[in-house]
Amino acid sequence: MGRIFAVTNQKGGVGKTTTSVNLAASLAAAEQDVLLVDCDPQGNATSGLGVEIAAGRPTLYDLLIGRSGVQAAINRTDLERLGIIGSNVNLFGAEVELAAMEGREHLLARALKPLAASFRYIFLDCPPSLGLLTLNALTACDAVIIPLQCEYYALEGLTQLLHTVTRVRRNLNPALGLEGIVLTMFDKRNNLSGQVAEDVRRHFGDKVFKTVIPRNVRLSEAPSHGKPALLYDRHCAGSRAYLRLARELLARPAGP
Amino acid sequence: MGRIFAVTNQKGGVGKTTTSVNLAASLAAAEQDVLLVDCDPQGNATSGLGVEIAAGRPTLYDLLIGRSGVQAAINRTDLERLGIIGSNVNLFGAEVELAAMEGREHLLARALKPLAASFRYIFLDCPPSLGLLTLNALTACDAVIIPLQCEYYALEGLTQLLHTVTRVRRNLNPALGLEGIVLTMFDKRNNLSGQVAEDVRRHFGDKVFKTVIPRNVRLSEAPSHGKPALLYDRHCAGSRAYLRLARELLARPAGP
Numbered sequence: 120m121g122r123i124f125a126v127t128n129q130k131g132g133v134g135k136t137t138t139s140v141n142l143a144a145s146l147a148a149a150e151q152d153v154l155l156v157d158c159d160p161q162g163n164a165t166s167g168l169g170v171e172i173a174a175g176r177p178t179l180y181d182l183l184i185g186r187s188g189v190q191a192a193i194n195r196t197d198l199e200r201l202g203i204i205g206s207n208v209n210l211f212g213a214e215v216e217l218a219a220m221e222g223r224e225h226l227l228a229r230a231l232k233p234l235a236a237s238f239r240y241i242f243l244d245c246p247p248s249l250g251l252l253t254l255n256a257l258t259a260c261d262a263v264i265i266p267l268q269c270e271y272y273a274l275e276g277l278t279q280l281l282h283t284v285t286r287v288r289r290n291l292n293p294a295l296g297l298e299g300i301v302l303t304m305f306d307k308r309n310n311l312s313g314q315v316a317e318d319v320r321r322h323f324g325d326k327v328f329k330t331v332i333p334r335n336v337r338l339s340e341a342p343s344h345g346k347p348a349l350l351y352d353r354h355c356a357g358s359r360a361y362l363r364l365a366r367e368l369l370a371r372p373a374g375p
Numbered sequence: 376m377g378r379i380f381a382v383t384n385q386k387g388g389v390g391k392t393t394t395s396v397n398l399a400a401s402l403a404a405a406e407q408d409v410l411l412v413d414c415d416p417q418g419n420a421t422s423g424l425g426v427e428i429a430a431g432r433p434t435l436y437d438l439l440i441g442r443s444g445v446q447a448a449i450n451r452t453d454l455e456r457l458g459i460i461g462s463n464v465n466l467f468g469a470e471v472e473l474a475a476m477e478g479r480e481h482l483l484a485r486a487l488k489p490l491a492a493s494f495r496y497i498f499l500d501c502p503p504s505l506g507l508l509t510l511n512a513l514t515a516c517d518a519v520i521i522p523l524q525c526e527y528y529a530l531e532g533l534t535q536l537l538h539t540v541t542r543v544r545r546n547l548n549p550a551l552g553l554e555g556i557v558l559t560m561f562d563k564r565n566n567l568s569g570q571v572a573e574d575v576r577r578h579f580g581d582k583v584f585k586t587v588i589p590r591n592v593r594l595s596e597a598p599s600h601g602k603p604a605l606l607y608d609r610h611c612a613g614s615r616a617y618l619r620l621a622r623e624l625l626a627r628p629a630g631p
């Protein structure tokens with residue numbers, strides 16, 4: 120049975136897309152069947168994997184409003200075992216339109232249901248907000264993965280995010296768990312990174328992944344080449360960290 | 376007559392709050408009367424200035440739903456000539472409530488009208504989305520200031536943002552201008568920063584502020600002390616850059 124993870128944090132720029140793309144790619148490289156769903160109207164995960172969605176081809180928007188079946192919405196990527204349901208700008212106004220639909224928070228969960236047995240892992244890359252797209256991801260997933268930038272503002276937002284997770288567990292998705300917090304953009308040259316990391320480990324203990332993602336410029340260069348880091352520069356610190364994170368996830372028992 | 380600027384970019388983590396807080400603080404230090412409005416439910420601008428909003432005191436949310444007058448919602452800061460209308464978590468979820476109100480995109484413009492003559496500059500710090508809170512800011516302001524992180528994903532989102540600005544100018548705020556693009560987190564050690572900066576200057580010419588904000592860890596440390604950079608470490612590269620940006624803005628004619 121596949122596991123569905125929402126990669127979420129309403130704080131902007133903390134590494135949600137970078138984590139979704141590179142964790143999904145690392146697991147696909149480790150012979151797992153993986154699907155990435157770009158739930159962000161910015162479409163960064165889609166372009167980060169070099170996927171161009173031709174006019175007329177379905178995107179997540181088409182899937183959510185019921186205009187396309189889920190199989191038709193899956194695009195190939197440079198990695199054989201990694202597929203993506205992409206997004207583009209037509210998802211921008213969707214929240215208003217989806218809000219008027221029946222079962223509006225369950226649209227994504229329903230759309231992904233037929234895929235439950237075909238992928239070992241499904242990752243949902245969320246936008247920086249707690250709106251309807253993120254609620255759909257939280258309702259569709261088994262657990263959340265929270266990328267946390269080692270900076271002050273990012274730490275501040277964590278409480279609000281955990282409140283939202285609790286609310287969704289109570290009202291929409293009783294099985295919703297916390298898979299873990301991933302520390303990102305860790306810079307060993309500055310004290311702030313160390314202080315934030317220590318703070319988070321003290322509060323969340325083993326809910327924090329052991330693997331820490333360092334700040335590494337190769338991670339921010341890779342998307343401009345439309346490649347995950349492991350296809351852009353396999354030996355850089357960023358690629359190696361995401362491969363370690365993938366191994367850490369693989370070593371966990373296969374779900375509840 | 377005061378100028379109202381919306382500091383906006385739907386891409387997350389590009390330096391909207393850091394620019395709003397430090398540009399506002401630098402102008403206040405230069406003897407200008409400045410108001411900062413925290414339009415982001417994360418409330419980062421509010422905590423970045425060390426402002427605690429006591430229970431029962433009005434926030435932006437109270438102002439938008441008409442429960443408070445604008446004067447009562449202004450908080451003092453460590454800088455005598457800088458005031459802030461703060462936000463907290465009660466602004467999360469407001470978008471749904473505001474969407475049902477009459478003239479929903481004009482709520483902020485109406486609320487700020489009484490202040491037109493009392494501040495030389497008003498800055499609206501926007502959340503990382505193009506939802507109703509950002510639309511309110513784009514409708515209330517004279518022009519937008521766009522912080523742009525010198526990275527690939529941030530560059531990708533610029534076209535969508537400019538489309539939105541054009542749409543708001545056509546339908547909601549005919550006077551809406553582009554005050555300028557501010558290059559942020561510029562790291563001279565990596566090529567990507569240089570390439571992005573060159574690209575943006577080629578396309579946007581003098582719409583790009585001459586002042587470039589360098590990546591500087593002191594800027595990310597200051598908010599954990601509840602202070603703008605110029606009160607935390609006046610001589611660091613970050614403070615000096617924002618003081619230069621303030622001077623660049625002051626040198627411009629006082630607006631239409």
Ligand SMILES: Nc1ncnc2c1ncn2[C@@H]1O[C@H](COP(=O)(O)OP(=O)(O)OP(=O)(O)O)[C@@H](O)[C@H]1O
Pocket residue numbers: 130131132133134135136137138159163245246247303304305332333334335336338339340342357385386387388503526527528529
């Ligand atoms: N470990 C890292 N080292 C260096 N740069 C990174 C790292 N992780 C992410 N980045 C870069 O930082 C920026 C923000 O990361 P990313 O876009 O993945 O965050 P996000 O949380 O998905 O943002 P948004 O909130 O807009 O969706 C991007 O330009 C990305 O390339």
Ligand SMILES: Nc1ncnc2c1ncn2[C@@H]1O[C@H](COP(=O)(O)OP(=O)(O)OP(=O)(O)O)[C@@H](O)[C@H]1O
Pocket residue numbers: 129130131132247270271272273386387388389390391392393394415419501502503559560561588589590591592594595596598613
């Ligand atoms: N020039 C800089 N040098 C180093 N760090 C910076 C700089 N500018 C901002 N930061 C840090 O980067 C992070 C993102 O910046 P900030 O929160 O201001 O962006 P934002 O666009 O307001 O984010 P959001 O999209 O969540 O509102 C913060 O932790 C901030 O302290």
Ligand SMILES: [Mg+2]
Pocket residue numbers: 135136137159163245246
């Ligand atoms: Mg993202």
Ligand SMILES: [Mg+2]
Pocket residue numbers: 391392393415419501502
């Ligand atoms: Mg902000």
